[in-house]
Every structure is written in structure tokens, then in C-alpha cells.
Amino acid sequence: MTAYDRLTARAARLATLNEAQSVLSWDASAMMPKGGAAARGDQFAVLASLAHGLATAPELADDLAEAEANPPADPWQAENLRLLRAAHTRATALPNDLVEALARVGNDCEQIWRGARAASDFAAVQPKLTELFGLVREKAQAYGEALGMSPYDAMMDTYQRGITAADATAIFAEYEAFLRDALPRVEELQNSRPAPIQPQGPFPEDVQEALCRRLSLRTGLEAEHSRLDRSTHPFCGGTPTDVRITTRYSTDDFGRALMGVLHETGHALYERGLPEAFARQPVGEAAGMAAHESQSLIIEMQAARSDAFLRFLGPELHKTFGGDAAPYAPENLACITRRVSRGFIRVDADEMTYPAHVILRFRFEQALMTGDLAVADLPGAWAEGMQNLLGITPPDDAQGVLQDIHWYAGIMGYFPSYSLGAMAAAQLMAAARRDVPGLDDGLSQGDFAPLLGWLRTKFHSQGSRYGFNDLLRHATGKKLDPADFRAHLMARYL
Amino acid sequence: MTAYDRLTARAARLATLNEAQSVLSWDASAMMPKGGAAARGDQFAVLASLAHGLATAPELADDLAEAEANPPADPWQAENLRLLRAAHTRATALPNDLVEALARVGNDCEQIWRGARAASDFAAVQPKLTELFGLVREKAQAYGEALGMSPYDAMMDTYQRGITAADATAIFAEYEAFLRDALPRVEELQNSRPAPIQPQGPFPEDVQEALCRRLSLRTGLEAEHSRLDRSTHPFCGGTPTDVRITTRYSTDDFGRALMGVLHETGHALYERGLPEAFARQPVGEAAGMAAHESQSLIIEMQAARSDAFLRFLGPELHKTFGGDAAPYAPENLACITRRVSRGFIRVDADEMTYPAHVILRFRFEQALMTGDLAVADLPGAWAEGMQNLLGITPPDDAQGVLQDIHWYAGIMGYFPSYSLGAMAAAQLMAAARRDVPGLDDGLSQGDFAPLLGWLRTKFHSQGSRYGFNDLLRHATGKKLDPADFRAHLMARYL
Numbered sequence: 007m008t009a010y011d012r013l014t015a016r017a018a019r020l021a022t023l024n025e026a027q028s029v030l031s032w033d034a035s036a037m038m039p040k041g042g043a044a045a046r047g048d049q050f051a052v053l054a055s056l057a058h059g060l061a062t063a064p065e066l067a068d069d070l071a072e073a074e075a076n077p078p079a080d081p082w083q084a085e086n087l088r089l090l091r092a093a094h095t096r097a098t099a100l101p102n103d104l105v106e107a108l109a110r111v112g113n114d115c116e117q118i119w120r121g122a123r124a125a126s127d128f129a130a131v132q133p134k135l136t137e138l139f140g141l142v143r144e145k146a147q148a149y150g151e152a153l154g155m156s157p158y159d160a161m162m163d164t165y166q167r168g169i170t171a172a173d174a175t176a177i178f179a180e181y182e183a184f185l186r187d188a189l190p191r192v193e194e195l196q197n198s199r200p201a202p203i204q205p206q207g208p209f210p211e212d213v214q215e216a217l218c219r220r221l222s223l224r225t226g227l228e229a230e231h232s233r234l235d236r237s238t239h240p241f242c243g244g245t246p247t248d249v250r251i252t253t254r255y256s257t258d259d260f261g262r263a264l265m266g267v268l269h270e271t272g273h274a275l276y277e278r279g280l281p282e283a284f285a286r287q288p289v290g291e292a293a294g295m296a297a298h299e300s301q302s303l304i305i306e307m308q309a310a311r312s313d314a315f316l317r318f319l320g321p322e323l324h325k326t327f328g329g330d331a332a333p334y335a336p337e338n339l340a341c342i343t344r345r346v347s348r349g350f351i352r353v354d355a356d357e358m359t360y361p362a363h364v365i366l367r368f369r370f371e372q373a374l375m376t377g378d379l380a381v382a383d384l385p386g387a388w389a390e391g392m393q394n395l396l397g398i399t400p401p402d403d404a405q406g407v408l409q410d411i412h413w414y415a416g417i418m419g420y421f422p423s424y425s426l427g428a429m430a431a432a433q434l435m436a437a438a439r440r441d442v443p444g445l446d447d448g449l450s451q452g453d454f455a456p457l458l459g460w461l462r463t464k465f466h467s468q469g470s471r472y473g474f475n476d477l478l479r480h481a482t483g484k485k486l487d488p489a490d491f492r493a494h495l496m497a498r499y500l
Numbered sequence: 501m502t503a504y505d506r507l508t509a510r511a512a513r514l515a516t517l518n519e520a521q522s523v524l525s526w527d528a529s530a531m532m533p534k535g536g537a538a539a540r541g542d543q544f545a546v547l548a549s550l551a552h553g554l555a556t557a558p559e560l561a562d563d564l565a566e567a568e569a570n571p572p573a574d575p576w577q578a579e580n581l582r583l584l585r586a587a588h589t590r591a592t593a594l595p596n597d598l599v600e601a602l603a604r605v606g607n608d609c610e611q612i613w614r615g616a617r618a619a620s621d622f623a624a625v626q627p628k629l630t631e632l633f634g635l636v637r638e639k640a641q642a643y644g645e646a647l648g649m650s651p652y653d654a655m656m657d658t659y660q661r662g663i664t665a666a667d668a669t670a671i672f673a674e675y676e677a678f679l680r681d682a683l684p685r686v687e688e689l690q691n692s693r694p695a696p697i698q699p700q701g702p703f704p705e706d707v708q709e710a711l712c713r714r715l716s717l718r719t720g721l722e723a724e725h726s727r728l729d730r731s732t733h734p735f736c737g738g739t740p741t742d743v744r745i746t747t748r749y750s751t752d753d754f755g756r757a758l759m760g761v762l763h764e765t766g767h768a769l770y771e772r773g774l775p776e777a778f779a780r781q782p783v784g785e786a787a788g789m790a791a792h793e794s795q796s797l798i799i800e801m802q803a804a805r806s807d808a809f810l811r812f813l814g815p816e817l818h819k820t821f822g823g824d825a826a827p828y829a830p831e832n833l834a835c836i837t838r839r840v841s842r843g844f845i846r847v848d849a850d851e852m853t854y855p856a857h858v859i860l861r862f863r864f865e866q867a868l869m870t871g872d873l874a875v876a877d878l879p880g881a882w883a884e885g886m887q888n889l890l891g892i893t894p895p896d897d898a899q900g901v902l903q904d905i906h907w908y909a910g911i912m913g914y915f916p917s918y919s920l921g922a923m924a925a926a927q928l929m930a931a932a933r934r935d936v937p938g939l940d941d942g943l944s945q946g947d948f949a950p951l952l953g954w955l956r957t958k959f960h961s962q963g964s965r966y967g968f969n970d971l972l973r974h975a976t977g978k979k980l981d982p983a984d985f986r987a988h989l990m991a992r993y994l
């Protein structure tokens with residue numbers, strides 16, 4: 007057995023252990039009775055400590071050095087070796103007491119945040135958040151030094167490699183300028199039109215669930231490799247051969263669950279399309295969180311909200327829910343599913359204003375990291391920032407700085423992924439339309455095969471072989487080009 | 501930290517890892533889409549190998565010796581230490597290549613058995629079963645030597661400590677004599693009565709499921725610590741704070757699912773009642789498989805089929821399913837749920853003939869272990885044995901030697917637990933009736949609290965503090981006394 011073989015065998019073992027963790031995590035959200043929570047926490051802790059043991063085993067350093075002295079000729083294997091090195095660098099970069107403090111303080115802070123958000127009381131969580139950010143800064147510092155990056159770039163790289171804070175800064179500045187010009191015009195046009203006709207419920211949950219599952223499978227997701235269940239917070243989990251989608255239903259509105267399921271289906275299709283030959287190896291994994299978000303959004307935002315697909319979806323919805331046909335006319339559905347509106351809550355935002363929410367958080371994260379912004383000043387800065395970006399001021403902290411879990415769980419550097427993914431989705435869709443002439447004809451008949459085939463070849467099957475910009479270059483011929491996203495918005499909204 | 505503390509910390513870690521395995525196992529049976537099977541197999545293998553690593557860590561031998569040199573004064577802790585020693589003896593008794601061969605050949609044999617059973621073709625599985633039994637004999641030999649027991653006693657002890665093959669031999673001989681006398685008389689009496697009125701279906705699955713859940717919770721099982729789901733083979737899994745019951749439904753017959761769920765509920769209540777102070781320690785676990793079966797059967801056979809409970813159940817069923825009231829009259833329900841009938845299939849057997857199925861297997865297992873019976877001679881011996889015990893001959897091997905998975909998965913020494921458990925259930929119920937005057941009044945109102953309270957105090961809360969006979973002595977004042985089971989059968993059937 008060569009050093010490289012030993013490394014991949016160990017990586018596979020670690021990935022398999024993480025699969026177990028992932029299924030248990032799905033179970034905790036979708037199935038577990040409340041009374042199992044404490045024991046499940048212990049199970050996660052034991053699995054995490056065993057995983058940490060595998061990731062930092064003393065033999066790894068020698069095997070990495072030996073393999074690097076004579077690296078594999080195959081480019082996939084060579085990249086895999088580089089990723090194994092990077093994973094080892096991360097796993098060994100943090101002192102044990104920092105890892106433990108992050109887990110403990112992160113957990114405490116998340117618990118306090120739940121109460122603080124319910125009471126809209128930022129002061130209640132401010133001390134713990136300050137403590138947590140101190141630890142996150144130490145972590146970012148250590149990662150940055152080990153990887154030769156700035157602390158914030160090292161955190162971004164945790165979630166998406168191949169794109170930097172400097173890249174994002176330029177992209178977001180450009181988008182901010184675009185939004186200042188385009189948003190009022192879109193709103194004016196939208197207001198000049200009659201209000202859409204709302205479908206009348208109630209829409210029974212089991213009917214919605216069957217519809218969601220049917221449409222999810224229609225995209226090309228295989229029934230024998232997936233499930234659809236319910237949880238408070240929708241997500242896509244499980245493992246590449248057994249993906250688990252969840253959503254929640256409201257009997258007043260079917261659109262949220264349906265678009266949510268199609269979003270998660272995009273994530274699921276990506277997992278299903280990863281290269282099997284490198285399953286359970288770093289190079290066989292998804293390329294990062296921005297890459298992942300591009301896949302959920304290309305299904306949800308680009309395909310499912312397209313004129314073409316709405317022509318298929320309208321009659322399908324009418325057949326499913328019955329009643330008056332008018333709300334299900336494709337043009338009416340378009341008005342409903344593509345409504346632009348300035349709001350306080352990121353997860354409820356339309357695709358045009360969504361980046362404003364991300365820009366705000368991206369800027370604050372960097373200022374918090376350098377110390378230019380104090381935790382105590384966050385609520386004020388938030389109100390000012392929202393006013394500046396979207397012209398609205400949240401009535402309370404629950405609808406402002408307390409709305410997202412990320413920071414309170416110690417997650418920093420993740421937010422840019424959402425909007426970089428949205429932009430990549432537009433760029434990928436434009437390229438797919440160029441490469442595959444029948445793409446929209448397919449969608450208008452509910453046929454995702456032309457789009458999915460292109461995504462599998464150009465994107466899914468590439469695993470983690472490339473960083474973000476190089477992956478887009480491979481798939482579309484150029485690095486991330488936000489002009490495609492702006493062009494998409496102009497075409498759809500103006 | 502003392503040596504004993506180090507041992508218990510490691511035991512808790514291992515138990516927690518096994519909990520993760522248990523939830524994944526439930527998922528594999530109740531939730532997992534087919535396409536996840538291969539990955540799940542890998543996940544189990546990695547977890548098993550990590551668990552083996554924890555169970556055989558080199559530090560354990562030193563810590564055990566150190567703790568035993570100065571054993572804890574507390575009797576629970578002292579017993580826990582003895583059980584930790586026994587677990588270590590087992591974990592280190594088998595050479596690695598035997599463990600691997602057992603896993604590999606056991607898995608192969610089980611796969612071949614599935615096909616052989618479907619084709620009713622014993623010859624197809626005979627060579628692999630012969631190979632597997634050779635390995636099982638080696639294992640029994642090694643366990644026996646390490647534990648100072650005969651090979652077969654060492655296998656029985658794997659599933660239930662505190663009762664030997666010699667004990668079971670005497671008990672079963674006595675039962676065989678009883679059955680030869682009582683069974684024809686029961687059949688004569690049964691045949692002299694008019695046939696019971698069968699409830700008319702269809703019984704919708706979701707209505708059955710709601711009924712099963714309602715009655716399962718009525719026993720005292722807590723909703724926030726349990727689930728009820730569906731699987732091909734009903735079982736009780738999960739963890740003590742998160743028990744997962746499964747069953748399957750047929751729209752023709754609600755009785756099987758209902759009694760099945762009450763059976764699994766008995767297992768679940770036992771897990772819920774184990775001593776929390778010793779959670780994740782050997783002494784805090786269930787006392788063995790016969791002990792476990794006594795708890796499922798005291799709920800299903802003793803309580804749920806009692807005259808008292810049927811008075812509550814009849815109206816409940818009629819309210820649930822509607823239609824004609826006559827089939828739900830308690831006396832009629834009694835005839836339906838307590839029908840004695842000589843059959844080929846163990847899992848379908850009534851409580852009176854069930855031990856005959858176990859006696860047959862128990863005798864064959866010992867003869868296979870000593871070599872007095874060759875694998876090739878099993879089908880013939882089976883036909884002869886069934887004829888001798890129950891006066892019937894199975895038409896094929898699928899309804900004979902191929903019906904149960906146990907042997908084909910390398911499980912030997914388990915079968916006696918079923919009937920020892922049934923006998924213990926009768927003994928426990930008799931003792932509970934003596935100790936708790938209002939027990940049957942409670943059951944006649946669907947109130948299990950008097951029975952459950954007694955079981956919790958006398959049995960559940962004792963964990964693994966005692967072996968089987970001592971546990972019964974603690975709860976009822978005497979070791980296993982099969983006379984109580986015979987008295988129960990006489991009272992119920994004659």
C-alpha cells in the first residue's frame with residue numbers, strides 16, 4: 007500500500023463516519039422525539055471526537071509528506087492529495103482548548119440566542135456573542151497563518167475555496183450600485199400592474215407533499231436514493247446515495263413549500279451527480295457552499311420560476327388543487343412567484359433584494375474580524391445599514407441582527423456563499439441555454455433532463471477538482487461574472 | 501480519576517457509539533431508501549470497528565486489574581465492574597481472523613438463505629451454513645474457555661446470563677410432558693365451541709396506526725420518548741430515551757399489528773424503566789433477552805389478552821372501526837385472540853404451542869454444537885421433530901428449517917430466551933396480581949399504571965444487577981418456576 011493509498015483509505019473511513027453523523031442529524035430534525043435530544047447530543051459528541059481522532063492521527067503527517075514527495079500523476083488524485091493536505095492543515099491548526107472552547111461557547115451562545123431572538127433582546131446575548139467572536143477571531147487567525155491567507159479569507163475558504171473577500175468586495179459594490187438604480191424601476195413597473203390573483207386554499211398538507219415529491223422526482227432525482235420529510239427548518243441532508251430533503255407545509259400557501267422543495271432538490275441533484283469514482287474523497291465532494299447554492303438556485307430560481315416551466319406548472323397546480331383556473335395561469339403565477347419586495351428577513355427575500363442582506367452581513371463580518379466594529383454597536387449599525395441599502399429600518403432586533411443563527415453558532419464567512427451562488431446560477435443557466443438549444447422547450451413540458459444532463463457533465467461530475475472561479479471557468483468559459491446575474495434580473499423584472 | 505471511573509467513562513463512550521448504531525439500524529429498516537443500503541453497510545462496518553477498538557483498548561486490562569484490586573463498595577458498582585470484566589473477556593476472547601470470518605461468512609450465509617428460503621431449497625444454503633456453524637463452534641469454544649462454561653452455555657450466556665442449558669433442558673422436558681397431555685384437551689374444548697365471529701374489514705392502515713399508537717401510549721409509554729413507524733419486520737429499537745417501535749399493517753386484520761405493537765411496547769417500557777443512574781453502563785442495561793421477552797409478553801400475552809383488558813378493548817375497537825358490535829364483544833375477542841392451533845411457523849404460534857418450536861431448535865442447537873447432528877441431516881430431523889412434538893409435518897423446508905434467520909446469521913443459543921421469557925412473564929404476572937390488588941380492575945379500564953408501577957419497581961429498575969434466575973427471585977421470591985406458566989395456560993384454556 008502506498009502512502010497515498012493509506013491516506014485515501016483513512017479519508018474514506020472519516021467520510022463514512024461523517025455520513026453516519028449526517029443521517030443522525032437528519033433524524034434529529036425530522037424524526038427524533040424531543041426526549042431523545044440529550045442522548046443525541048452525546049452521540050454527536052462521541053462521533054465528533056472519533057472523527058477528530060481520525061483527522062489528526064499521527065501517521066497522517068508522515069503519509070502526506072511521503073505522498074507529496076512522489077505525487078500521483080493523475081490530476082484528480084493530485085488534486086485529492088492537495089485537498090487532503092489542506093484538510094490536515096485545518097484539522098491540526100487549532101489548539102485543543104480552542105476547539106473545545108468554540109464548541110462549548112458556540113453551543114451556549116446558540117441557546118441564549120434562541121431566547122434572545124424570541125424576546126427581541128440583543129443585550130441578552132451580547133456578552134456571550136462577544137466571547138464567541140473572540141474565539142472565532144483566534145480560529146480565523148490560526149487558519150489564516152496555517153493556510154497563508156488573511157483571517158477572513160481563511161474563514162470564507164472554510165465554506166468555499168477559490169474566491170476571496172477582495173473578489174466579493176468588488177462584486178458586491180457593483181451589485182449595490184446596480185440595485186440602487188434598478189430596484190425603484192422594478193417596483194414602479196410592478197406597482198403599475200394589477201395585483202395577481204391569489205389561489206384560494208386551504209391546500210391540504212398531504213396533497214402538497216405528494217405534489218412536492220412528484221415535482222422533485224420530475225427533475226431527475228431518483229426515488230430509490232431520496233426521501234422527502236418534514237422539519238421546522240427545511241434542509242437537504244443525508245448522504246450522496248441517500249439524500250434526505252425536508253420542508254414544512256402551511257395550508258394557506260403551497261408556494262413556499264413547493265419552491266423550498268425544488269431548492270433542496272437542486273442541492274440533492276448535486277450530491278447525486280458527484281463523481282462516484284472519488285466518493286468519500288475530498289476531491290469527490292461538492293466544491294463548496296457557493297457551488298452548492300448555485301445548484302439549489304439554478305433549479306429553484308432559474309428553472310422553476312422561468313416562463314417556460316411556469317407554463318408546465320400552472321396546469322399541474324390546477325389539476326392538483328382544483329378550483330378557479332385563473333390563479334394558475336402562467337402569467338399570474340409569474341407575478342406571484344417573482345414578486346420583488348424590500349423586507350427585513352433574509353430568508354424571505356426575493357432574488358433581487360437578497361444580495362443586499364448578504365452585503366450587509368459580509369461587511370459587518372469583516373469589520374467585526376478586524377475590530378473596526380464592536381459587538382455592542384451591531385444593532386445600530388444594522389439599522390443604519392438596512393436604511394442605507396434598502397431604505398427600510400427593522401422595527402426590532404428580532405427582525406434585524408438576531409434573525410440568523412450563523413453568528414450565534416460561531417459561523418463567519420458563510421454569508422457571501424448565498425449570493426455568489428445566486429450569481430453563479432445565473433451564469434450557469436446562461437451557458438446551459440447557449441449549449442443546449444432545447445432547454446426551455448424541455449422545461450415547458452416539465453422535462454429537466456436537458457438542463458440536468460448539462461449540469462451533470464459540466465458541474466456535478468467535477469466534484470471538488472476546482473475552486474469556485476475555476477469551476478465556473480470549466481463550466482462556462484469564464485470566472486464568476488456577475489453581469490450574467492444582472493442580465494437575468496433585467497430580463498425577468500424590467 | 502480512579503481506574504473504575506476510567507472504565508465507566510470508556511463504557512459510556514462505547515454505549516453512546518452503540519446508540520448511534522441503533523438509530524441507524526432503525527433507520528435502515530424503517531426509513532432508508534433502497535439505494536442507501538450499500539453506504540449504510542459501510543457506515544455500520546466503520547462504527548463496529550471503532551466500537552471494537554474501544555472495547556479492546558490496551559489500557560482496559562490494566563484498569564480492570566487495578567479496579568478489581570480495590571473493588572467499589574457499592575453493590576451496583578461492584579456488579580458493574582464484574583460485567584465490565586465479562587464484556588472485556590468476551591471482546592478479547594476471539595482472534596481477529598475469527599471475528600472477521602464470522603462477519604463475512606455470516607453475511608454471505610444470510611444472503612444465500614434469503615434466496616434459499618424463497619425457493620424452499622435447503623441444499624442451496626447447506627454448504628455455507630456448514631461453514632458458518634464451524635466458525636460458530638470455534639467462537640463458542642473460545643467463549644466457553646474464557647468464561648469457564650460449556651460452549652453452548654457460553655452462547656446462551658451471550659443473550660441471557662443466569663440460566664444454563666441444564667436448567668432449560670429440565671424445564672423444557674417438563675413442558676413437553678405437559679403439552680402432550682394438555683394440548684389435545686384444549687383443542688377438544690375449543691372445537692366444542694362455536695367459531696368466533698370475525699370482524700369485517702377493510703381496516704384502513706392509518707386508522708389502525710392511530711389506534712396502535714393510542715393504546716401503546718396508554719400503557720404508560722411517553723410520546724416524547726418514543727415513535728411508532730412501519731417496517732417489514734416489527735421490532736423495538738432506538739435508545740432508552742428515544743425508543744422506536746415498528747410494525748406492519750394488513751387491511752384485512754388489525755389484530756396482528758395491534759398485538760405486535762403491544763408486544764414491542766412491552767420491550768419499550770422495559771428500556772424506559774432502566775435505572776438512569778447507571779445509563780450507558782453494563783449494570784444499567786436490560787438483564788438479557790429472556791428478561792426482555794418477559795416484558796414484551798407480560799404486556800402482550802398476560803395483560804392485553806386478559807379477560808380484564810378485553811373488556812376495555814372491545815368497546816375501544818368497536819368505536820374505532822364501527823360496524824357490527826358482535827365481533828367486539830369481549831368473550832368473542834377472547835376466542836379470536838387466544839386461539840390455539842398447531843402450526844409450522846414459530847412466529848405465528850399461539851402461546852401454548854410456541855415452546856414446542858423453541859424446544860425443537862434448542863435440542864438441535866446443542867446436537868449441532870457437539871457434532872451429534874450434521875447440518876445435512878437437519879431437514880429430516882426437523883420433520884421428525886415436528887411430528888413428534890406437535891404431530892404435524894411441514895410440507896417444505898421454507899415452512900421448516902429455513903423459516904428463521906437466526907442460524908443463518910450465526911446466532912445460536914438465542915432461541916431458549918423466547919420461551920424462558922414467556923414463562924417468566926406468567927410468573928411475574930402472578931406475583932404482580934398478588935402484590936397489587938387492583939391490577940385487573942385497572943386493566944379493565946385500560947389502566948396499566950398498577951402493573952407498570954410494579955414492573956418498574958421490581959424489574960425494570962434492577963437493570964442488569966442480577967442474572968435471570970436471581971432477577972426473578974428478587975421480583976417474585978423464587979427462581980424461574982414454569983408451574984406458573986402452566987397454571988396460566990390451564991386457567992386460560994381449560
